[in-house]
Amino acid sequence: MRPFEYARALDGPDAVARFRPGTMYLGGGTNLVDLMRLGVAEPDHLVDVSRLPFDRVEASDGGLRIGAAVRNSDLAAHPLVRERYPMLARALLAGASGQVRNMATVAGNLLQRTRCPYFQDVTKACNKRVPGSGCPAIPGDHRNHAIIGHSEACVAVHPSDMAVALAALEARVHVTGPDGDRVVPIPGLHRLPGTEPHRDTVLEPGELITTVELPSPPAGSSQYRKVRERASFAFALVSVAAVLDVGGDGTVRGCRLALGGVAHVPWRAERAERALLGAPATEEEFVRAADAELDQARPLPRNGYKVPLSRNLIVRTLRELTP
Amino acid sequence: MAEITVRVNGTEHSLIVDTRLSLLDLLRERLGLTGSKKGCDHGQCGACTVLIDGRRSNACLALAVTCDGLDVTTVEGLGDGDGGLHPLQAAFIEHDAFQCGYCTPGQLCSAAGMLTEPGPSAVTEDLMEDPPLTPAEIRERMSGNLCRCGAYVNIVTAIEGVRR
Structure with a gap:
């Protein structure tokens, strides 16, 4: 070091x-x-910044203000999160181990780097680590890499579970920095790799996350589901954060869907959401909505399995949420 | 270099440390507390687990300099101070919950911390409850501690016994 x-x-x-x-x-x-x-x-x-006074979880305006230095375990165990944002509690509990959750902060969870093996190995090329050096994952080991929104420069995925739930909850990140304070929405904090994969987020040098703000919980029921290679302490192959609100007539009044493990960002599935609005809450429609989203997937030679896995996970989760 | 004061197993230590020093290396190399083990040094195996201010943590991922003013408990400090075993240590012996023993200090500290942690886990059905520690709950909550000998079955039994 x-x-x-x-x-x-x-x-x-x-x-x-x-x-x-x-x-x-x-x-x-x-x-x-x-x-x-x-x-x-x-x-x-x-x-x-781990001991800064950003260590509280407080109700505000029907929503929640979460200090950036709150530990992942404390947030998951917080009564307000468990009661009002169960999808967020589930996502937090699905991530890492008890020890890591005790140490990791909320802001650090958002800003963690990809676990792409080439990024983490300084003997290998990587456009994210050394811009312009190349991406060995594209011809190499990319089983766990992106199927959507990736570029010729980078096919890495964002590893966070919590961020996927926050994308579906439309959280906002409060930031302070050399040029003052600002608010950045999620989605919008993380960026697609494009030609600058070394930039994970839109934050500028010196900017510091102070608070994560949640609006009031969306109507309907919610769930976080994660598929991984072992039952615990593993990153997602694919995960989904879903909120579904079905009216008395059996049609979808509201829907939020975000995917983890498929992109360089927590991926908000807006095409699927649009396809479902006003549609009957049936398995047929869930499949149609998932396909509307996944039509834009461009899987790599060895991660095509993520397309049907994503579809099945979306459909199964929505079916579970249907009254 | 930085000057820090850390309380380890009840004894205060003031030390000048390289900022790169991990808490694990501080414990093992500077204080001679070799109970905490270095397995992966990446936070993936749990062999280095200690309690920092009562919370189980990976000592390999904590820089010593960040522990200034904090309270650390290692496996050497789990017992009653008079040579008596912690109930978890006694249960691990009773239930034969180890083979080579390398992961055991981390398993013990992790279990000690886990037993005090509130709230649900990833396998809890009802998020609002503090569920009883069934074998499934124990397995999920202890997933940050690997055992290459595969003593998991008896580790779960040992922890279950203490919980009861």
Whole structure:
């Protein structure tokens, strides 16, 4: 690991004031410390933001304000999250291990890097790690990579479960930075790789997430489902966050769908949502909606399985949510 | 370099550390507490699990410098201080919950932390309940601790016994 200077920030403004080129903010460290050990991240300065006073979960305006430094385990166990945002609690509990959830922060979960094996191996080329060096995943091992929204430069996926639920809940991220405060919606925080896969999000250097804000819960019932290679402590092959509101006449009044494990971002399935609005809540229509979304999938030679897996997971989850 | 004060198993230590030092290496190399094990050094195996301020954590993923002012409990500090075993340690012996023993300190600290954690897990049906620790709940909650000897069956039994 390359030597670095360490400072613990006192508050948000202090953290931002300490930021200079070569600085990285440190939350729970469950991803960043690992990346530093691997040589993937080489900060000159670490500014520790894990003990900033962004550690509360509070009800506000019918919604919820979640401090950026709240630990994943505390958020999942919070009574308001379990009662009003069960899909978020499910997504959090589906991620990582008890130890990691105890350490990892909410903002760190959003900003964690892909687990693409080429990204994590400094002896390999990777456009995300070294722009312009190439993408060995495209001709190589890409079983767990993207099927949608990827580019010739990068086929990595975003690894978070929590972010998929937040995309379906239309959360907003409050950010402070050298040029002041702003609010960034999810989806919208993460970006597709395009020709700049080294940029995971739209955040500018020095910007720091302070709060994640949830609007009031959408009408209907919700669920988070995740398919993975072992029953626990594994990243998603495909996951889905779904909200379904069915009217008394059996038609869909509202629908939110977001997919994990398929794209460089938590993927909001807007085409499927549009296809379902006003349609009968039947398996036939769920299949049609899933296909409307997955028509734009461009699977790689060895991850085509994710297309039917996504379709089946969407259909099964919507069927479960149908009264 | 940075100066830190950490309380480990009730004893306060003031040390000057390289900022790159992990809590795990601090415990093992500087304080001689070799109970906590280095398995993967990536947070994937759980052999390094300790309690930081009472919460189970991967000591390999915690930089020592971030633990300034915090309270750490390792497997050496789980017992009653007079040489008596923690009930989990006694249960692991009674139920033969290990073979080579390498993962055991992490399993013990993880189980000790797990027993105090509120709320549901990924396998809990009703999110609003604090479910009883059935074998399925224990298996899910202990998934951050790997055992290459495959002593899982007896580890679950041992933890179940303490819970009862």
